[in-house]
Amino acid sequence: MRTIHECKLYVVSGENYHPDRGLLEVMEAAIRGGADIVQLRDKASPKRELLRKARAMRELTRRLGTLFIVNDHPDIALAAEADGVHLGQDDLPVASARQMLGPDRLIGVSTHALPQAIAAERAGADYIGAGPVYPTGTKPDRPAATLSYISEAARAVRIPFFAIGGIHPGNAEDVLAAGASRLCAVSAVVGSPDPEEACRRLRGYIDRRQASRPPSPSAAARARLTVNGRAVETPAATLLELAAEYRLADRRVVAERNGEVVPRASWPDVPVREGDRIEFVHFVGGG
Amino acid sequence: MQASTNRLVVGGKPLRSRLFLGTGRYPSPTVMRQALDASGAHVITFAIRRVNLDGVEDDSVLRHLADRDLVFLPNTSGAADAEEAVRIARLAREAGLGDWIKVEISAHPRSLMPDPLETLRATERLVAEGFVALPYTSDDPMLCKRLEEAGAAAVMPGGSPIGTGLGLLNPYNLGWIAEEAKVPVIIDAGLGSAADAAQAMELGADGILVNTPVARARDPVAMARAMMLAIEAGRLSRLAGRIPRKRYATASSAPEGRLFAAPDAAAGGRHAGAVEGGGR
Numbered sequence: 314m315r316t317i318h319e320c321k322l323y324v325v326s327g328e329n330y331h332p333d334r335g336l337l338e339v340m341e342a343a344i345r346g347g348a349d350i351v352q353l354r355d356k357a358s359p360k361r362e363l364l365r366k367a368r369a370m371r372e373l374t375r376r377l378g379t380l381f382i383v384n385d386h387p388d389i390a391l392a393a394e395a396d397g398v399h400l401g402q403d404d405l406p407v408a409s410a411r412q413m414l415g416p417d418r419l420i421g422v423s424t425h426a427l428p429q430a431i432a433a434e435r436a437g438a439d440y441i442g443a444g445p446v447y448p449t450g451t452k453p454d455r456p457a458a459t460l461s462y463i464s465e466a467a468r469a470v471r472i473p474f475f476a477i478g479g480i481h482p483g484n485a486e487d488v489l490a491a492g493a494s495r496l497c498a499v500s501a502v503v504g505s506p507d508p509e510e511a512c513r514r515l516r517g518y519i520d521r522r523q524a525s526r527p528p529s530p531s532a533a534a535r536a537r538l539t540v541n542g543r544a545v546e547t548p549a550a551t552l553l554e555l556a557a558e559y560r561l562a563d564r565r566v567v568a569e570r571n572g573e574v575v576p577r578a579s580w581p582d583v584p585v586r587e588g589d590r591i592e593f594v595h596f597v598g599g600g
Numbered sequence: 601m602q603a604s605t606n607r608l609v610v611g612g613k614p615l616r617s618r619l620f621l622g623t624g625r626y627p628s629p630t631v632m633r634q635a636l637d638a639s640g641a642h643v644i645t646f647a648i649r650r651v652n653l654d655g656v657e658d659d660s661v662l663r664h665l666a667d668r669d670l671v672f673l674p675n676t677s678g679a680a681d682a683e684e685a686v687r688i689a690r691l692a693r694e695a696g697l698g699d700w701i702k703v704e705i706s707a708h709p710r711s712l713m714p715d716p717l718e719t720l721r722a723t724e725r726l727v728a729e730g731f732v733a734l735p736y737t738s739d740d741p742m743l744c745k746r747l748e749e750a751g752a753a754a755v756m757p758g759g760s761p762i763g764t765g766l767g768l769l770n771p772y773n774l775g776w777i778a779e780e781a782k783v784p785v786i787i788d789a790g791l792g793s794a795a796d797a798a799q800a801m802e803l804g805a806d807g808i809l810v811n812t813p814v815a816r817a818r819d820p821v822a823m824a825r826a827m828m829l830a831i832e833a834g835r836l837s838r839l840a841g842r843i844p845r846k847r848y849a850t851a852s853s854a855p856e857g858r859l860f861a862a863p864d865a866a867a868g869g870r871h872a873g874a875v876e877g878g879g880r
Binding site (some may be wrong): 540541542543559565572592595596597598599600 | 622623624625626632645646647648649650651661662672674675677687690691692693694695697762784789809810811812
């Protein structure tokens, strides 16, 4: 059985993209092309119909040896014996889903900015989706999070993250260059006339990038700073990344760099450099 | 002391209570919340400290108070001079909880006495930056006047050193400050019990700020309520007007119609009763 850490290419279903072909046919093609984790995403079907599809997907993925995730519904995931559930920011909180699913099933969370990623990680998510990297037809209302979020996530997120949103073979290399090592695609695969070939191409970019990537960040890229009076070394390039490193990105803390307050809105843009003195402070009891 | 309006107004903000409550040193966050409820305080104070980089728990005191309508008064404790106080104030304002700041510059480690010159400098600079500055100061009437002229929204002279519970060591000065001030006077630091709060109000203070005497009382919640009642009692007493102090007694019961004749004052009272009362 595969683990989430081994997974590199995530394909999410979208039956509206292939009205003339069946769900299982398209998903099987995707898996044969190299998808190693797939998700049933269907906002339209009633639950009974959804369960029927989930059971069929479970059958397929068990046979082909890939992980299977159900979007939104822990109960369907349990009933269909899926490997886990994927939650949006407005769905059940991770803790509630964890109560229902137990410790072994996977919980993934969609995130659109680094504080959400950190929060999901702290809440016990097994992986996150990070995006949308590019504007996408799957989520037409959501502004793109852009490649900068991918770079931030690459530095600050420790659980596996899948870059998602408008990714296709034509831009996959850019996303990987920004720091992603895992990709997720919807329309570029299931909307393609040849889902297997689309996955093969995406998979090729992922594997080539992986092979050429240095094993760990080089020591030269790390800055030596003083954070709250302590000498530290960090790979962080911005104040936000530094905050994320200490799990402070989503907390009510205030930051000062070299004696000057840095408003939170500028954390993503303020660089941290060799020799900087950074303070992260908060309110505590006092008279 | 402000004119006898019923509401204390600081920096243009009408306050529900004349009690300012500190949030430090309670046995637990729950006790702090209960004490806050019992006190009726509207203004609560905080300190600004470094986040513990190793701790994953959110230990910010605000987590326990998020649901309340309060005025936040962060202090600059830990600052040794005006420069550091201004830095702390700017950090506090960036938290987005208002622009009030308690200027607290204690340079002496054992007395924690406020440094008068740095406090005045910090107040001037903070007022210029648009803060509502409430300096914690020594009980010096001239210094309080200077702070007022510098733009302090209130002056907060200490009763005695922070956390000592010694009460009001110089009621004479505090009375002067209250009499002279054109901004609210909040007696801050050193109070030990409700009696001190009542005394402060009787001296003409507009409010008090307490932390340790509530937080470290055997029953902080009961003491919080006692402080609230003492402030009300002390203020009413002040407004009601106390009698002058006199050397000699004046009977509360009118002499007219008494059953027996009054003692002879010239005799100093001694044996007078025996003479007049006739005994055997």
